[in-house]
Amino acid sequence: MDSWDSRHLPISLHQEKLVHAIKANAFLVVTGETGSGKTTQLPQYLYQAGLGKNGKIGVTQPRRVAAITVAQRVSHEVGCSLGKEVGYQVRFDDCSSENTVIKYMTDGCLLREILADPSLRQYSVVILDEVHERSLNTDILLGLLKRKVFHPQGSSPGRSTSLKVVVMSATLETAKLSEFLGHCPVFTIPGRTFPVAETFCSLIGPKDTDSSVYVKEVVKVALDLHTGEMTGDILVFLTGQSEIEKACDMLYEKAEAIDYRYDVHDHSVEGLLILPLYGSMPTDQQRQIFQPPPKGVRKCVVATNIAATSLTINGIRYIVDSGFVKQLNHNSRVGLDILEVVPISKSEAQQRAGRAGRTTAGKCFRIYSKEFWEKCMPEYTVPEIQRTSLTSVILTLKCLGVHDVIRFPYLDCPEERFILAALKQLYQCDAIDRRGHVTRLGKLMVEFPLPPGLTRALLKGASLGCEDLLLPVAAMLSVENIFIRPGQQDKQQDAEREHRKLITKSGSCNDFTVLLSVFEKCRASDSPSTWCRDHWIHWRAMKSAFNVETQLREILLRLKKQNDFPMETFDGSRSELFRRCLCSGYFANVARRAVGRTFCTMDGHGSVVHIHPSSALFDQEAELDWIIFHDVLVTSRVYVRTVCPIRYDWVKDLLPKLHEVDAYELSSVAREEVTDEEVTRWEAKEAAKRQADESAEEALKKMEKRNDDTSVSEARARYLQRKKERRQGKVP
DNA sequence: GAGCACTGC
Secondary structure (H helix, E strand, O other): OOOOOHHHOHHHHHHHHHHHHHHHOOEEEEEEOOOOOHHHHHHHHHHHOOOOOOOEEEEEEOOHHHHHHHHHHHHHHHOOOOOOOEEEEEOOEEEOOOOOOEEEEEHHHHHHHHHHOOOOOOEEEEEEOOHHHOOHHHHHHHHHHHHHHHOOOOOOOOOOOOOEEEEEEOOOOHHHHHHHOOOOOEEEEOOOOOOEEEEEEEEEOOOOOOHHHHHHHHHHHHHHHHHHOOOOEEEEEOOOHHHHHHHHHHHHHHHHHHHHHOOOHHHOOOEEEEEEEOOOOOHHHHHHHHOOOOOOEEEEEEEOOHHHHOOOOOOEEEEEEOOEEEEEEEEOOOOEEEEEEEEOOHHHHHHHHHOOOOOOOEEEEEEEOHHHHHHHOOOOOOOHHHOOOOHHHHHHHHHOOOOOOOOOOOOOOOOHHHHHHHHHHHHHOOOEOOOOOEOHHHHHHOOOOOOHHHHHHHHHHHHOOOHHHHHHHHHHHHOOOOEOOOOOHHHHHHHHHHHHHHHHHOOOOOHHHHHHHHHHHHHHOOOHHHHHHHOOEOHHHHHHHHHHHHHHHHHHHHHHHOOOOOOOOOOOOHHHHHHHHHHHHHHHHEEEEOOOOOEEEOOOOOOEEEEOOOOOOOOOHHHOOEEEEEEEEEOOOEEEEEEEEEOHHHHOOOOHHHHOOOHHHHHHHHHOOOOHHHHHHHHHHHHHHHHHHHHHHHHHHOOOOOOOHHHHHHHHHHHHHHHHHHHHHHOO
16 A cells, blocks of 8 residues: 555646646635545645645545544655644544644544634645535535635634635535535546446335345345355445344355355355444454455455445455435424434445445445336435534534524525524523524533533533533443443343443432443443443443543633633532533423323423333333433334433423524524514513413422432332332242 | 434534
8 A cells, every 4th residue: 555656646647737726716626536646645736836834734534534544644655754744633632733734634623623713824725525425514614614715704814815725525516516616616536446337136115124124135135146256355235233233144044055055166265254344343343354354265244334434445346235324314393313214325325336446346236126226216315414403513603603594605505494493402501692692601512522402511510510420421421322232132131131230330210320320430440341341331432431521521621710610509419419400401301201101392392202211210100200311212112311300390490491482583593683672572472471381380390299319219119129029920 | 121323523
């Protein structure tokens, strides 16, 4: 790899023209397939041409690994040590210095830098890479940079030269990008990849989202391929951990039989090495995936979308594409995030196929028909900005002085109701006032890499001097699920037993407390990694939580030094203090016991929800009244996870805030300055509503008294006793 | 009595 000669890259023929085009234009779109060398070479050309003399050349990537590995390669090519002239910056790892001219970074890092310095004084050129992936942060950067160049009013004091912006994208949608950026020129660089032959194999339809159907098809196609095709490794794209494990089991079973039945020696392949690959897999198990298989053995990696962009496996010659992906979509109608299996887009399918053509010509087998391709698969994936909760992004924009967040230049506009929902949530957690201006608290909140509700709870804790309870919880909720769910049945029961023990040991019926307890116990143990193994906890995720906690603590310390940091006092138990802090952030996620074991959300949607079976409160619904929760999972039912029992008293003063602002008001808040007259009118309306709320409150008061600390632990004891009796009764 | 794709600050 290192010996490859950058002078022979397709881009090298265009060096002069590229530099000229960038000097002559404020914006330039550069397009080219993988292998054109644009990511590594273009910044060097600009450096050589002296564009780095008056400022840094910043290059953004959507992923950390990409930023780091590209920086490593370029520093090697330039002949400097990493962190000098060429460096990188990602979260938790800043490898750049005063002298750094070419700086690779994640898009999120550049967004943070803009918050600290809106005019980007340090930079002479900003290059946005992989723009076609449409990551949320890259989309926001694109809008901010457009706005800055086209409407620079008052935003750039101290800038001597104008900023150059280069937008790099795969050959898709370049006309749209150019038009968005004022019809700027598009520069095309030929790529250097190998052809991939594409085959449509079967009749999987759009309704076959039941995993048993597509898993079976994928296995069948992979085995046919194994017995019928020449040497070369296979990469199978599936939807998630359980589907991958199922497919691997089936492959093991059948491949063994096949290897005896067929003579596959013609193809120099004797066996099949089957390897699962998904995000939450332990790192030590992943190592084998990147190593070449033993001689005469064909490697078959069964992976999630993680293998589409994040990880590159060498030697892949065949792709088996299930045509589906698990995607988290925000449904603003019910106010819920839903993780669902959906058909991938055509561009995503091409991306998957392309993984077979990196080093030699390849083949892609699609388990769906041409008809499915034409009728069911959209051209492009809906960009993240149109699928996700916008709360953090809107707060960031507001802090950057973008008051009119509806008419912000989005490459693709999110639906207005998504924006309104975000504004409402920000208003509810005191980040903006009802004129849509960022509050003092909002300015503190934007500093934290956390969702606003959680930040609100953390800041409440900090102002009450109990941040040591909230910081670990915030960190644990920021990392992937720490509870290991093994594939095999017997191990699963082991894990379940250990997790239940951890819940009992936390001494509380509150999932947030369980997280806090796990964090503290793990950190205090002599060997945290052994502790994790014994309790079926993800060690990698825990390490990450420790890192996040440290970062959050540093941010908080910095903010607490400011003299306007709010301080309060509270008189009550530690448990109540903790839960009251959570209430201040999560009161929009409040639900009340309804019939049977169900709860009804009080956010205005009135959705019926169940407590997830992994919760410490599962099976004790009868003893509960009011709860708050961290998130919702929609599967066979609507489940709430990470649940905390509360008293109505603690949220009753906050609840009117859920209803006092309606979409119409926020819409005008979003668009323009609000008049005093309008505010007066709203306040009158609000007072009327509050009166109505107060009469309803009387009726509710009767129900609140059971739900305090002692009654919950008593309830738990009663439950355990009943369970014990049941078990004894069953054993003869 | 369920079963959670992937990123990022």
